[in-house]
Amino acid sequence: MTQTNEPAPQTGTGGLSEPTDGAATDPFLVVEDLTVKFPTADGLVQAVTGLSYSVEQGKTLGIVGESGSGKSVSSLAVMGLHDAKRTQMSGSIRVGGKEVLGLANDKMRRIRGREVAMIFQDPLTALHPFYKVGAQISEAYRAHHDVSKSVARTKAIEMLDRVGIPQARTRVDDYPHQFSGGMRQRAMIAMALVNDPSLVIADEPTTALDVTVQAQILDLLQELQKDFNSAIIIITHDLGVVAEMADDVMVMYAGRAVEFGSTRQILTHPEMPYTWGLLSSVPDVTADPEARLIPIKGNPPSLLKPPTGCAFHPRCPHMDKVPGNLCKTTLPELTPGEHGEGHVKRCHLPDPSAIYVQEILPEIAPDLVEMTINDQFPQKTGTGLVGDSPSDDALPKER
Amino acid sequence: MFGYIVRRLIAGVLVLIAVSMMVFAIFFYGPNDPALAYCPESRCTPQRLDNLRHNLGLDRPAPQQYVEYMSGLVKSRHIESGGISIDCNWPCLGVSFKYRVSVFHYLWDRFPATFSVAAGGAICFLIIGLFSGIFAARRRGTMADKAIVSTSLFINAIPYYLLALLAYLYLVQGLGLFPETGYHSPFKDGPFKFVGGLALPWLMLGIAYSTQYARFSRGAMVDALNEDYVRTARAKGLMERVVVRRHALRAAIVPVVTIFGLDFAYLLAGTLFTEKIFGIQGMGLAGLDAVQRTDLPMISAYTLISAAFIVVANIVVDILYSVIDPRVRLA
Amino acid sequence: MTESEVAQQSAEQPTPGIVPAANRTVSSGRRAILSVTDLKKYFPVKSSGLIRRTVGYVQAVDGVSFEVAEGSALGLVGESGCGKSTTGRLITRLYDPTSGSMMFEGKDLAKLSAKAMTPMRKEIQMIFQDPYSSLNPRHTVGTIVGTPLRVHKVVPEKQVLTRVRELLEVVGLNPEHYNRYPNEFSGGQRQRIGIARALALQPKLLVADEPVSALDVSIQAQVVNLLRDVQNEFNIAFLFIAHDLAVVRHFCPEIAVMYLGKIVEIGERESVYNHAHHPYTQALLSASPDVKQAAIGGRRERIRLEGDVPSPINPPSGCRFRTRCWLAQDICAKQEPPLLQIGKTHKVACHFAAELGNHPAKPITAPLLGTDDQGNHAPGSSPVEFSTNPGYDETWFDLKTKTFGNR
Structure with a gap:
């Protein structure tokens, strides 16, 4: 594989970054040219290759991709949770200006949970079944604060109350199995935030939850972000979650970033066929029900032997529009998109906007074609979607 | 919880009654005529055999005999055995053909020796097994891990009686590294003699049993270390030592408790080879002796007591479960 | 119109639920x-304790x-x-x-x-x-x-x-x-x-x-x-x-929405998705993320349901959804809402069934159940028999006129 260190374009709101010379606010997390490989009996799994991004305080980055895209692997690397003996890592991860890649476990431990905390997908398996919820939260607090058990317990009750657990004072002594699914994820969030971390990584935080509870948890995360002013990385396969939560979106495929931009850029002017595929294959409660869903053909590639050139080429329906054998032979660089600063994509396609408007959009949302061409979208996007009080009295108010 | 224990005890008693019936059936319908045991081969006339049968009550209907047999569990009995009458104090499981004493009390006297072997051996194999298993699990895939696993397989491949016998011959008889083995009461003969006599049997049991505990606890620990909640514990920034002990080990111990409960029950019923090779007068040896001499009351009592140990061990394991894992509710 | 008049009028209508199965149609008109x-x-x-009785x-x-x-x-x-x-x-x-x-x-x-x-x-x-x-x-x-x-x-x-x-x-x-x-x-x-x-x-x-x-x-x-x-x-x-x-x-083409063991709304796709009448269906629809709307910055208010689904061992009395429902009134705790046919191929089980934003202040079902608006049994009124039959009847309860009929 010929992988050069790409010139990642600089972005305003904490994007795919290169070392910023004397920028006003340094992003809290800077990942540069991160590569993660796992040696296995079958060969070397190239889980993440040449990944660069950054996240600023108070901002939310959505990482989107399917299983095996490297989205979870890259964030576990930020947490330093890969077993050093079974992982080959290179590149750079800077948390609060400090290099953490290759940091000794004992030093990394002090960053974990305190500066960077993580919320996992399934709160039932992520909480220890044998210990009380409150004890697990105070344990997290005491790992970084030299306080007595009773002080930590008070802190745990305070956090449980903060994340909306009713009767926190008594529920603090419940075991995880006595909590409902939504409450367990709230407890998980309380545990992640107990040390007031500057960065929270949420790995599919709502996938295991019921639909009506999902909304509660997303609301809670946004609300807490305002209070704690932490940066959030939300990892998900669900573009709907990204649309509601993220300021910026990074789309990953086969271990690489294939498109990056503001949520608005990615969702209104996507320029990479894989992103198109993701958008088209999501079923929608408002689309024409008789229309067939438009899947991405084929299956995600094996990371043992990723395809040559663009990893997406075996599944890409637009290869014929690229001259020659370019898609099969040459890995596309991340190049700027056509709609605004900070938007980059990894694709050889000439004039992707035209293809999107003429071929993709009419299939998935014909009513949006006109708006997209003229770029007449309301300014409000992403995080602005939720939380404003409904004007209609018939709607339930948050109590 | 209380209701659960009572229910389990009732079920346990039912199991023991079923076992006692089977034991009795073997005793009564088996190929060995108990009367023959009292009938000297040279002078055994059919007339005399009939007399003996009558004397032993063997000519009465089976249910009646069974009820009489079981009555020993609630009261003392007076047993006519081969012409002489013997007092069999409660609890009475019959009188030995050979020794003409209450079999229960005969076996019970040997229980301290068996218990000492079992408990000491268990401590040894738990320590060796768990430590090497956890050690291997934390270094999965390394040379240390492979060495532990293959050593355990190698030891496992040697028959226990061979291992114990060789150890006895070389370490006691040959090199004299260990004192002569045997059971000495820690109260009468002092703790040094007690430990000295049992040190080698404990070590041998420890080595032999620890192999499966090493592999088992390694597997349980590897699973536990891969659990999401262990990853959560690491993500909290806990020290690795705390992650392993408080989070992974607590979960890994659950399956180990199960096999330990049953293993210990088997050990309590007597470790035949250990007692035989190291000359310890325990229950296992008594059982073996009884089989060789067709001492049917002794065999039945031995079987019943072993069954009782296993029933109790099962109940204890289930209660331990609920103590370790709060999700297990005994209701 | 007084309640007794409603009851009388509905009594004159062919009682729903006695139409022979052969005459019923499934939404598509095909054979079931x-x-x-x-x-x-x-x-x-089972209970705990010495003897394990079935306690629920x-x-x-x-x-x-x-x-x-x-x-x-x-x-x-x-x-x-x-x-x-x-x-x-x-x-x-x-x-x-x-x-x-x-x-x-x-x-x-x-x-x-x-x-x-x-x-x-x-x-x-x-x-x-x-x-x-x-x-x-x-x-x-x-x-x-x-x-x-x-x-x-x-x-x-x-x-x-x-x-x-x-x-x-x-x-x-x-x-x-x-x-x-x-x-x-x-x-x-x-x-x-x-x-x-x-x-x-x-x-x-x-x-x-x-x-x-x-x-x-x-x-x-x-x-x-x-x-x-x-x-x-x-x-x-x-x-x-x-x-x-x-x-x-x-x-x-046909959807049934279930909540705690019961169907709360069932009907043809078009009616359920575009004209959902049950607050739970409305909440589900609004909770499902909508990429395309979000992309263009379109605002779709999300209905926030409180808490989680209650335990099915002791489900709430009356309407099972009432503990999380923002419309819930006294009647919801006292009377279970019948699965009422409100359109040609649309049934809903709610005392306040209506499209989002138009939910009535008074329970539409009270006259049918023979109760007052708080769900207490009203003397002199007789409840209508509700069928538990599958499929749809020729006649249904019109929410506008509050009578049974068909169009």
Whole structure:
């Protein structure tokens, strides 16, 4: 594989970054040219290759991709949770200006949970079944604060109350199995935030939850972000979650970033066929029900032997529009998109906007074609979607 | 919880009654005529055999005999055995053909020796097994891990009686590294003699049993270390030592408790080879002796007591479960 | 109009629920292949203590009625614990129902013995959620797909392999891969194997229990499209169980929404999605994220339901949804709302049924139940009999005029 260190374009709101010379606010997390490989009996799994991004305080980055895209692997690397003996890592991860890649476990431990905390997908398996919820939260607090058990317990009750657990004072002594699914994820969030971390990584935080509870948890995360002013990385396969939560979106495929931009850029002017595929294959409660869903053909590639050139080429329906054998032979660089600063994509396609408007959009949302061409979208996007009080009295108010 | 224990005890008693019936059936319908045991081969006339049968009550209907047999569990009995009458104090499981004493009390006297072997051996194999298993699990895939696993397989491949016998011959008889083995009461003969006599049997049991505990606890620990909640514990920034002990080990111990409960029950019923090779007068040896001499009351009592140990061990394991894992509710 | 007048008027109407089944129509106008009436499944809950008495029941499925038309599809939607999967397992008789009937091809599946059920299993097949645990890892794909053919002796032994290859081709797999093992396939491909196995016996009804929930987004669409093709090609009726309203919408012309063991709203796709009358359906619809709207910055207010689904062991009295419902009044705790037909092919169980934003201040059901607006029994008024029949009646309750009639 010929992988050069790409010139990642600089972005305003904490994007795919290169070392910023004397920028006003340094992003809290800077990942540069991160590569993660796992040696296995079958060969070397190239889980993440040449990944660069950054996240600023108070901002939310959505990482989107399917299983095996490297989205979870890259964030576990930020947490330093890969077993050093079974992982080959290179590149750079800077948390609060400090290099953490290759940091000794004992030093990394002090960053974990305190500066960077993580919320996992399934709160039932992520909480220890044998210990009380409150004890697990105070344990997290005491790992970084030299306080007595009773002080930590008070802190745990305070956090449980903060994340909306009713009767926190008594529920603090419940075991995880006595909590409902939504409450367990709230407890998980309380545990992640107990040390007031500057960065929270949420790995599919709502996938295991019921639909009506999902909304509660997303609301809670946004609300807490305002209070704690932490940066959030939300990892998900669900573009709907990204649309509601993220300021910026990074789309990953086969271990690489294939498109990056503001949520608005990615969702209104996507320029990479894989992103198109993701958008088209999501079923929608408002689309024409008789229309067939438009899947991405084929299956995600094996990371043992990723395809040559663009990893997406075996599944890409637009290869014929690229001259020659370019898609099969040459890995596309991340190049700027056509709609605004900070938007980059990894694709050889000439004039992707035209293809999107003429071929993709009419299939998935014909009513949006006109708006997209003229770029007449309301300014409000992403995080602005939720939380404003409904004007209609018939709607339930948050109590 | 209380209701659960009572229910389990009732079920346990039912199991023991079923076992006692089977034991009795073997005793009564088996190929060995108990009367023959009292009938000297040279002078055994059919007339005399009939007399003996009558004397032993063997000519009465089976249910009646069974009820009489079981009555020993609630009261003392007076047993006519081969012409002489013997007092069999409660609890009475019959009188030995050979020794003409209450079999229960005969076996019970040997229980301290068996218990000492079992408990000491268990401590040894738990320590060796768990430590090497956890050690291997934390270094999965390394040379240390492979060495532990293959050593355990190698030891496992040697028959226990061979291992114990060789150890006895070389370490006691040959090199004299260990004192002569045997059971000495820690109260009468002092703790040094007690430990000295049992040190080698404990070590041998420890080595032999620890192999499966090493592999088992390694597997349980590897699973536990891969659990999401262990990853959560690491993500909290806990020290690795705390992650392993408080989070992974607590979960890994659950399956180990199960096999330990049953293993210990088997050990309590007597470790035949250990007692035989190291000359310890325990229950296992008594059982073996009884089989060789067709001492049917002794065999039945031995079987019943072993069954009782296993029933109790099962109940204890289930209660331990609920103590370790709060999700297990005994209701 | 006073309450008694309403009662009188409704009494003059043909009582709903006594229309003979033959005259009923399913939404599509096609013949019903499966007709489920008042189906219940209670799992006993034992007490602790010395003697374990049955102290209660998990009312997993509590009186559901629906029909699935030949070659059509009914979507059964709801959150965890609503009883949708239990319903699927009752129809395939993986569980025995507590009561109720399930008419299929003139036979009541609920009353068949295990032996009599065997030939029926050919006609009703199931697809499971998890493509990783529902295929035996030690069997080749050929064995997995071929076993139903051998067990039911559908084709002679010599032709089994040929048929297996055909089936693999139908579901879009390489027919030459029959001797591979499941672990050599990806999640989406495994689900295709599961579908091939279900198709082997050419069933008339397929119960698909969350068939795409465990798959990646791009693969979900592949499998949904495959199921559609299969349905059209072989004229198979589907009971499609899902927690996701969006997926169901693309597959099922008729939708039933379940909550805590009961159907709260059922009807044709168009009525349920565009004119949802039950607050729970409205909440579900608003909670499902909408990418395209979000992308253009379109605002769609989300209804926030409090808390989680209550335990089905002690479900709330009256309306089971009332503990999370923002419309709940006294009557909701006292009276269970009947599943009332409010349109040609639309039934809803709510005292305040209406489209979002138009919910009435007074319960529409009080006159029908013979109660006042607080749900107390009103002397002198007689309640209307409500049917538990599946399908739809010729007459229904018009929400505007508050009378029974049809148009």
